[in-house]
Amino acid sequence: MSDLLMNPGVQSSLIPLLTALAVMGLIHRLPTWAHQFLGLSVLAGFLIASYVTFGLPVLVPVASGQKIVYIAIISGGLGLVAQIFLRSGCFLVLTSFFGIILSFSWIGWKKIFAPVSMEHLGALLILAGCGLAAYKVLSIRHRNADNTNKNDDLVILAVVSIAIALNAFMGASASIAQNSGALAASLGAIIICNWVGLNVPPGPVTRFVPLIILPALLAQIHYFTKANMWPLALLLLAFFTGNLAHRFVPPYIQKSKFMRPIVIGAINTIPAIASVVMSWAFLPVAASGY
Amino acid sequence: MKKTSFVSATLLSVAMLFGFISFASAKSTYVIDTAGVHYYAGFQISHLGFSTMHGRFDALSGTIKYDDAEPTNSQVSITIKASSINTNMAKRDAHLKSPDFFNVEEFSDITFVSTKLVKTGEKTAKMTGNLTMMGVTRSITLDTTLINIGANPFSKAPTAAWSARGTIKRSDFGSKYGAPAIGDEVTLIIDIEALKQ
Numbered sequence: 001m002s003d004l005l006m007n008p009g010v011q012s013s014l015i016p017l018l019t020a021l022a023v024m025g026l027i028h029r030l031p032t033w034a035h036q037f038l039g040l041s042v043l044a045g046f047l048i049a050s051y052v053t054f055g056l057p058v059l060v061p062v063a064s065g066q067k068i069v070y071i072a073i074i075s076g077g078l079g080l081v082a083q084i085f086l087r088s089g090c091f092l093v094l095t096s097f098f099g100i101i102l103s104f105s106w107i108g109w110k111k112i113f114a115p116v117s118m119e120h121l122g123a124l125l126i127l128a129g130c131g132l133a134a135y136k137v138l139s140i141r142h143r144n145a146d147n148t149n150k151n152d153d154l155v156i157l158a159v160v161s162i163a164i165a166l167n168a169f170m171g172a173s174a175s176i177a178q179n180s181g182a183l184a185a186s187l188g189a190i191i192i193c194n195w196v197g198l199n200v201p202p203g204p205v206t207r208f209v210p211l212i213i214l215p216a217l218l219a220q221i222h223y224f225t226k227a228n229m230w231p232l233a234l235l236l237l238a239f240f241t242g243n244l245a246h247r248f249v250p251p252y253i254q255k256s257k258f259m260r261p262i263v264i265g266a267i268n269t270i271p272a273i274a275s276v277v278m279s280w281a282f283l284p285v286a287a288s289g290y
Numbered sequence: 291m292k293k294t295s296f297v298s299a300t301l302l303s304v305a306m307l308f309g310f311i312s313f314a315s316a317k318s319t320y321v322i323d324t325a326g327v328h329y330y331a332g333f334q335i336s337h338l339g340f341s342t343m344h345g346r347f348d349a350l351s352g353t354i355k356y357d358d359a360e361p362t363n364s365q366v367s368i369t370i371k372a373s374s375i376n377t378n379m380a381k382r383d384a385h386l387k388s389p390d391f392f393n394v395e396e397f398s399d400i401t402f403v404s405t406k407l408v409k410t411g412e413k414t415a416k417m418t419g420n421l422t423m424m425g426v427t428r429s430i431t432l433d434t435t436l437i438n439i440g441a442n443p444f445s446k447a448p449t450a451a452w453s454a455r456g457t458i459k460r461s462d463f464g465s466k467y468g469a470p471a472i473g474d475e476v477t478l479i480i481d482i483e484a485l486k487q
Contacts, residue, residue, distance in 0.1 A: 062425035173388040
């Protein structure tokens, strides 16, 4: 059993997935008003995966990796505030911008004041991409009348998380890859539940947690690994390729609860795969995984 | 007039006292011979409970303020460039430099500054000092041995050499990734030759 828990693949996939499912099951047993907090399962999955992988967090985080846990907790807190007090799309977007800038800057603050270089351009590109992604996920609505597309944003966030994990692995950091993988698996729990018809409302908590953790992971990859910034910037296009579904996917597939997440996921893997291939092409051989 | 003499005498006494103290605690400064690469900073760590993996850091610098009269008053300061890690495999080195382990982009230097020396033998001592690694400072103790001190037989330059051994837990420095499969306990080996300035 302990061997299984020590397996990096299990730590970043099965453990967060099962944890998120278990937490969702628990919240589902609570009165109906509590169901708006089902998104906390994403945070729970991520935190348990982090605990299994890295142990208890240190009280005073010094290294960027140690800050990720606290950023996750802050993202959950902001999500809860947004869920309870901020219903307007404008406030949600502004709060997410605050969270994104906070998480990115806290991770990369040592590098932010370095002399002007391409690194700063990369950071701005990533921040702008994350901001646009948050704007897209939190404010633009393309809801079908029968609500079949409510999983779309979560599918995109999961695909992007998996691609970030692969990019991090290319950049020689398995720990960032595991964190990103754990986020994807936690989101996967809600996606699966919705897929099989359990109807989990993807409220602000569900969206805030990945939207604020991902910039932190991107900052870590950008500043502290050998990964190139262009594949990371390209990856954020995934948030906008989802719109292609409305143009090119036949209506009967768009209305299918079963087929839609698969098709949306497939469309979003185009920039994700392009990003990973680009990352692989850019990297020196020495930096790729071994 | 008398007051002036008293002040002068006092100042003279203080000056003499400081002069005596300074004479009594005269330390020779030795600088690690980086030009000749006469140093080795290595480590050993368990790999998945099977083999012991050996690695080293190729770039370090430092000074030893050596007190000939009372060696326990000596002070050691060493800085290791974390990015100079070398385990004889480029891909593994890239991984060790990443945020999973040494996180060299975020924490470029590993430093050791001695705080206490306790003599354990004619040429051996336990050296306690502050090791700063990955932004965390912890007190560690190393077993040190004075290998030799004297004139280099070829250059005739006053030279000294020491070795130090010790173990640390990497988790104490916030490096928990892969533990315990990749050992938590790390053996440190430092051998240096230093030239008197």
